[in-house]
Amino acid sequence: MTMASQDAALEAGYRRVTREVTRIPLAFPHKRTWWIAFLAALSLLALYLVSACVTFAVGIGAWGNDIPVNWGIAISNYIWWIGIGHAGTLISAMLLLMRQRWRNSLNRFAEAMTLFAVVCGGLYPILHLGRPWFFYWMAPYPATMGVWPQFKSPLTWDFFAVLTYLTVSALFWYIGIIPDLAATRDRATRHSAQVFFGVLALGWRGAARHWARWRQAYRICAAIAVPLVVSVHSEISMIFAAGPVPGWMSTVFPPYFVLGAAFSGFAVVAIIATVTRHAFGLKDLITDLHLDMLGRLTLATGMMTAYGYFADVFGALYGGERYELHTLHERFFGEVAWAYWGAVILNFVPLQLLWLRRWRVNPIALLLVGFSVTVGMWCERYMLLVTTLYRDYLVSSWGHFWPSFWEWGLFFGSIGLWLTLFLLFIRALPMISAFEIKEATFEEEEAEAAHG
Incomplete structure (x- = not known):
């Protein structure tokens, strides 16, 4: 093949990637299916x-919170949502x-999943306040009344x-999508559509100066985002580990929470990757390599979790x-033992399939493992909260806890909020980075040419 024909084939491949994305x-495919899913999400x-x-x-009395379980499903859902968002930052920024x-x-x-999961999780502390309309009191703004955050x-x-x-x-998500917004604007x-994508593209023309500034901003945001993966969930774990409550006083909590968050996040990314790959016919872009790497990351973070x-059991x-x-006995055999054993079984039994490549690249197997881990990690969050609180130091303070209808409504409704935002995202914006795929293809071709 001549050099000219190679360049023509490479250019044709670039155009195909841009066209697919x-x-x-x-020209959104499967509009009817999308509308059915969107209406279901709107119902939630x-x-x-x-x-x-x-x-x-x-008031919060509508929930099932009581004494001693004054932290219930709302806080466990908050931790679950924030944890799910960690994989997007790891996949994007660190890699x-x-x-x-x-x-x-x-x-x-993955970045969009992170953004929407943080929104769903961030609403829970506001809802949990006694007077949520004063949530801004937690910010250190210049208050004439002298009300400062504690x-x-x-x-x-x-x-x-x-x-x-x-x-x-x-910021990281929006900066990364700008070049593809401009490509979509040019093809509209x-x-x-030209006005919509043109406004979002911020006048991007693909000039060398634009690319230079874009790369600087993108890498700076990535460098800032990576420490946040550790700091955010470590901070959440310290809410527990800093308190004198049996089952929480553990130095393993910060890395345990961070790795568990990445574990659940990679599972959700695996679910999204397999579903979008099948739904939009993106097997050329989301290949077996991507499924294999997702399976490896899920397996690695799962075994660390x-x-x-x-370590938690050994420490106790x-x-x-005493x-x-x-508390350990209550987790094994108490009223909420179903949550502990559900977490153990759902998180780690199906996960063992991912030791073999043929299961990692099998979309159905990876999808089912992802669902199992997602549910299992929710059980873990619920178990960590309830089993440590419903049996207090004093027998006279022992109680029971079960979420009320409105707590379940907020939980399933938050899933509806996430689905609504994500469905709008895939409907209106490029959900795969076309220019980065083309850039990687070009570098691979250059490397092959240099060694050939």
């Missing part, structure tokens, strides 16, 4: 809004800094952690402290 927002979102209104009108090119087909929707309060920690994570995630035929389980047995042993 931009056709989804410009309506349940969320009704549950929130009932909470505002009646970008490590120059891992296989991330290019996954990073865009920096010893976990609510203030949450405010800064979630706000920082949300801001950096939004309808005037409304399993070590956290082992080795320490021999109340720690009692």
Whole structure:
């Protein structure tokens, strides 16, 4: 093959990638299926809004919280949502800094997943306040009344952690999508689409100066985002580990929470990758390599999380402290033992399939493992909260806990909120980074030419 024919084939490949990515927002396929999914998501979102209104009108008493379980499903859902968002930052930011090119087909929707998960999680501390309309009191703004945040309060920690994570995630996602917004603008035929994508593209023309500034901003955001993966969930773990409650006083909590968050996040990314790959016929862009790498990451973080389980049990047995042993017994055999064993079984039994490549590249197997881990990690969050609180130091303080209808409504409604935002994203914006795939292809061709 001559050099000219190679260049022509490469150019044709570039055009095909751009066409595949931009056709989804410009000429969306499967509109009927999308509308069915969107209406289902809106129904759950309506349940969320009704549950929130009932909470505002009646108060937190509408939930199942009681004494001693004054932290219930709302806080466990908050941790679950924030944890899910961690994989998007890891796939995008850390792998970008490590120059891992296989991330290019996954990073865009992983970043969107992160952004929407942080939104769903960040609303929970606001809903949990007694007077949520005063949530801004947690910010250190110049208050003439002298009302300043209590920096010893976990609510203030949450405010800064979630706000920082949300801001950096939004900036990182938006900066990364600008070149593809410009490509979609240039391929749009309808005037409304040209204006919509043109405004979002911020005048991008693909000039050398634009690319230079873009790369600087993108890498700076990535460098800022990576430490947030550790800091945000470490801060959440310290809410527990800093308290004198049996089952929480463990130094393993910060790495345990961070790895568990990445574990659940990679599972959700695997679900999204397999579903979008099949739904939009993107097998050329989301290849077996991407499924294989997702399976490896899920397996690695899952086994690290399993070590956290082992360390938690070992610490209680080795320490021999009476109340720690009692909490461990409640997790194994108590009223909420279903949550502990559900977490162990759902997180780690199906996960063992991913030791074999043929299961890692099997979309159905990877999808089912992802669902199992997602549910299992929710059980873990629920178990960590309830089993440590419903049996207190004093027998007279022992109680029972079960979420109320409105708590379940907020939980399933938050899933509807996430689905609504994500469905709007894949309908209106490029969900795969076309220019980064083309850039990686060009570099591979250059490397082959240099060695050939």
